[in-house]
Amino acid sequence: KNQVEQSPQSLIILEGKNCTLQCNYTVSPFSNLRWYKQDTGRGPVSLTIMTFSENTKSNGRYTATLDADTKQSSLHITASQLSDSASYICVVSVNTGFQKLVFGTGTRLLVSP
């Protein structure tokens, strides 16, 4: 069964601090891995997308890593800002004739002043 698990479920950090969110997946056949940011009351917005051959990708203060051997990914947020408070969802794309997205349940991040 295709599954994406994320940890921690929730996290509180002080503004300016760094944090790392984790994602483990068991999907086949793997196509790509994405991290989405979802603000409260809004739809998810893509942060990064990585294919099998990529092991790191950055988008501003967000850096995602991918280890395809261990089927693990992480999202590192540097110098957190209050606007980073949101849910971060790890999504793995499975190639089933079309690219079907399998979503993790997300990590809820609160950046405190």
Add this chain to the structure above:
Amino acid sequence: DAGVIQSPRHEVTEMGQEVTLRCKPISGHNSLFWYRQTMMRGLELLIYFNNNVPIDDSGMPEDRFSAKMPNASFSTLKIQPSEPRDSAVYFCASSFAQGYEQYFGPGTRLTVT
């Protein structure tokens, strides 16, 4: 670009009533997706259309759910009759083509009492 447009943003209805959710994808996008998001299960794909044709509806929970895409600029998701367990946020997303980035709408929060 207005992005993906969904209506209504909020819907409260009584059990047994018919509910219709609406979506206007981004102009020029030929792939459309309906998702449901709950706290327990996260985001789940309900149905995927390509060029107005349903390609995968394996995520549709049961016969009470139906979706249509009469043209490239409009889709509906209908629940009849609605039940309390259908309460969730329903997202519509569109992409330029299969495999391209998906852009999510703001969602419709459905509450069935």
